[in-house]
Amino acid sequence: MDILQEHLVRARASGGVFARSVAIAPWGLRLPGTIQLAVHAVIQGRAWLWTEGGDSPLELRPGDLALVRGGPDHFIAHEPGALCVSPEDFRIQHAADEEKLDPRAAIFLCGAYRFAGDIGAGLVNALPPVLSIPSRIDNSIHGVVEILSRELAGAEPGRQTVLDRLLDVLVVLGLRTGLASSANAPAWFRGASDPRLSRALQAMHEDTCKTWTVEEMARLSNMSRATFARIFQEVLGGPPMKYLTDWRMTVARDLLRTHDTPLIEVAERVGYSSLYAFATAFRRIHGQPPGRWRQLESAAVEGTLTH
Incomplete structure (x- = not known):
């Protein structure tokens, strides 16, 4: 067992809410800072991501992955500074957007991940507040995002198990890339x-x-x-x-x-x-x-x- 694998096992990493969204502009989503690790990936269109009181908004393109550490609330929207609403209100406002088949719609994935204990906290805290991994940097991440999107759009048998495993893979790939590039990577890494x-x-x-x-x-x-x-x-x-x-x-x-x-x-x-x-x-x-x-x-x- 390698050391990262051991940390993940001891941290008892587990996925929380995970959803595929289709939204026609204008749209904006506000997510609470209580999420220990948020995962975002764009499938189609563009999205902008920023944190409350943080740095300049980050543009996400198809295949890009972003990990957001818990702390201040963060936002993902069709343009920087757009009005952002809670997940509940967002679902109500854009419930019919997928049926419109608008090629201008943004399709993106949002997930919430949690880790237990000091070992889990150490993994997350070693990451920057927002970690962007463009698709050109890690093609394996891009491939997992595509499979996740297809699974979320369908209703095949065993779908939830497949989604859970794919989200695990996506988070591990993101953590591995993030820790390798982090100036605050833990000593063991x-x-x-x-x-x-x-x-x-x-x-x-x-x-x-x-x-x-x-x-x-x-x-x-x-x-x-x-x-x-x-x-x-x-x-x-x-x-x-x-x-x-x-x-x-x-x-x-x-x-x-x-x-x-x-x-x-x-x-x-x-x-x-x-x-x-x-x-x-x-x-x-x-x-x-x-x-x-x-x-x-x-x-x-x-x-x-x-x-």
Whole structure:
């Protein structure tokens, strides 16, 4: 399993609302910033996308893909500054546009994606607020967009399963392209792309509970301990053992937040031989023991759900 794949699995990525729209100008759609990751692709015509208080509007042409990170509301319309309405009002206003077969109509796809926990948030936060991937940059994205459009326009058996899988593919392709071009790409992505470090990093991620040493990591990378430590510091911005501890704490937080896993099992799954050793490391980083941290997180979630 490569490291991006592992992050996607741990983030429990899942699609939300996904729709194909046909709209004759004038049209405009306002989408809330509560969407963790929005996905937009144009099939026919043109569309303009911008965020509230953001940079200049971005033009989307057929085959282009745009990923929009949660934050301020964002807009997609036939021209910059057009009046934009909620998805509910948009559907009512343009319900009959597809039947008119107007060649000037815009056809576009909009999706909402969500990720769980710190690992998922880290994936999304590594992207810029708006990521544009023109079709000329990644032909595979263009092909997936075309298939998605055909599936959304039809009503074949198993349609929803096909749509879910295609949306997964589209988001992964977009994330991969976005992370590769991002100045804020996470350290693990930079390291995984470096052939000198990728083997050791993958081994650490695949076997988090192993009692790792820098010497073992260096052997996997066919380097001396000193050379490995120096290159690791240069590429990932910190020493190997700190990276390993940070990753273990990230996994531990997600286990504490989303599972009823006993604390001793959490400790073992992230490489600590005893609950005491795990609790000491956790307290040093988070200022409180893991059991108390879990209680506070659970209370915060319950408070959000009741308001």
